Amino acid sequence: MTSAKQPFNGMIVYQRLRRAILEQALLPGTRLREDAIGEQFGVSRTIVRQALVRLETEHLVETQRNRGSCVAEPSLDEAEQIFEIRHCLEGEVIRRLVDRISVIGLESLDSHVAHEARVQGKNGPASIRLAGEFHILLAELTGNKILANYVSELVTRCSLILAMYSRSHSSDCAVNEHRSIIQAIRDKDIKSAMTIMDHHLGAVQGRADLSGDEKDNLQSVLARYAEDPPA
Incomplete structure (x- = not known):
């Protein structure tokens, strides 16, 4: 298994974040702090920002003034x-x-x-x-x-x-x-x-219904996605 401390490139960071969102580990509204993501994956904030921009073009991430990036919350x-x-x-x-x-x-x-x-x-x-x-x-x-x-x-x-x-x-x-x-x-x-x-x-x-599920901590979730996915 790849260590979480090994550096990742921008594509891998994008793929792991996307997977965490699609698997509903990172729930809508979860704040995606660039420093926390960068620290978890061992990459610069510039690389993290590029990954978040790509996710934003797919409508999976939203960027809000004074809040930064977060997982999108469709109405x-x-x-x-x-x-x-x-x-x-x-x-x-x-x-x-x-x-x-x-x-x-x-x-x-x-x-x-x-x-x-x-x-x-x-x-x-x-x-x-x-x-x-x-x-x-x-x-x-x-x-x-x-x-x-x-x-x-x-x-x-x-x-x-x-x-x-x-x-x-x-x-x-x-x-x-x-x-x-x-x-x-x-x-x-x-x-x-x-x-x-x-x-x-x-x-x-x-199955649509209002949900009151609490959001997992960003870094605890990403710790799982910084490792190689299971076969």
Whole structure:
């Protein structure tokens, strides 16, 4: 395992911060102090600032006057709009995949869901991240980079929404529904695939609720992400 005291470059700092946000270890509203991040990863504040700027372009981080950078806090109005657009775009993803997905693409999806199943019930943060990455992989397999970029942004922003507003839940349904989506695509059953995806996204959206969870300490969270991720 890589020591937390070893220096990191800007890309790794960006990737580790992004992963901590997507796994809901750094919750919306968490203040991202440049000095604390720099100390944890052994990099300059300039490198930290570059990573935060990149995360801000992805709407994962917000910079506020007199407060600095913090994990973004989407409003309920934004949440509703994001899910509305996500339903539309992921419906388009399904239509394209049913029409043209390759055998290799189906194997990639099967492999991803197998990974989801392996961490199910063992690693909550990883399950959260992998569930989102399944939808990003679907979009990438369409071969349309613009569509994939939009879906990726929406999925990552949904992670923030769920961190703020969702009730606790099991990942069992997500894994099973992901398998069902793959099977419907494999069978070229567009009606079934669209129905399952619509129900799946509706269930995710339906978990939205005001949450009173407390935020973890920034440095205690980043201590975990300064190490190499588990295999």
